[in-house]
Amino acid sequence: MVRTGSAIALIITSASHALLAQDAKRDSEAILGKWELVTAVYDGKERVDKEAVSWTFNKSHVVYGNDTQDAYKLNLATKPKQIDVTVVPPKVDGNVERAVLLGIYELKGNAIRICIGHTEKDRPKDFASGAGRNLFTLKRVKSE
Numbered sequence: 001m002v003r004t005g006s007a008i009a010l011i012i013t014s015a016s017h018a019l020l021a022q023d024a025k026r027d028s029e030a031i032l033g034k035w036e037l038v039t040a041v042y043d044g045k046e047r048v049d050k051e052a053v054s055w056t057f058n059k060s061h062v063v064y065g066n067d068t069q070d071a072y073k074l075n076l077a078t079k080p081k082q083i084d085v086t087v088v089p090p091k092v093d094g095n096v097e098r099a100v101l102l103g104i105y106e107l108k109g110n111a112i113r114i115c116i117g118h119t120e121k122d123r124p125k126d127f128a129s130g131a132g133r134n135l136f137t138l139k140r141v142k143s144e
Contacts, residue, residue, distance in 0.1 A: 027074055027081070027107055031057045035112065035138035041129040055138060080104040082123065083114060110140035 034056045040047055056063045062085070063069040075082040083105045086098055102123035103116035114136045115124040122132055129135040 027076055028059075030107055031074070031112065032059070033057060033143075034141040036141050037136060038139055039135075039137045041135040043132070043134075044130045046129075054141065074105070080106060080126070083116075085116060110142075112138050114138070 034054055037053050037055065054065060057072070060071055061069045062072050070088050071086040073084045073086075075084070081104065083103045085101045085103060087101060088098060100120050101116050101118070102120065103114055104124050104127070105112060105114045106127065113127055115127050115129075116134045116136075117124055118132045118134070124133050127135060
């Protein structure tokens with residue numbers, strides 16, 4: 001009886017890991033492409049960021065507008081799902097200072113919400129806007 005219970009637990013665990021891997025592949029593929037910024041809320045105040053109205057996700061970076069890009073990494077093992085954005089600023093006097101901003105995301109069809117904390121230690125737990133976080137809503141740009 002103990003062996004049967006252990007075997008069932010092993011099968012359930014293996015199936016859970018397989019589903020998580022499948023979900024990760026789905027998100028990592030679904031996020032790819034060009035997205036249009038619908039709303040941007042910085043520290044609880046909505047504003048339109050005219051310089052970066054589109055975001056394009058490739059396998060390892062997100063490009064804002066036409067030139068600024070940051071690295072990103074998805075983590076689907078948590079709820080809500082997490083995104084880490086490594087800010088890659090332009091070189092100043094040959095030095096590059098990088099920061100990893102912690103966030104969460106929700107990808108539903110052709111819409112994505114991303115909430116990013118302002119510091120490397122502040123990962124939001126929900127999608128509420130407020131002090132110390134930025135909340136972005138984007139919609140997929142349909143390819144022609």
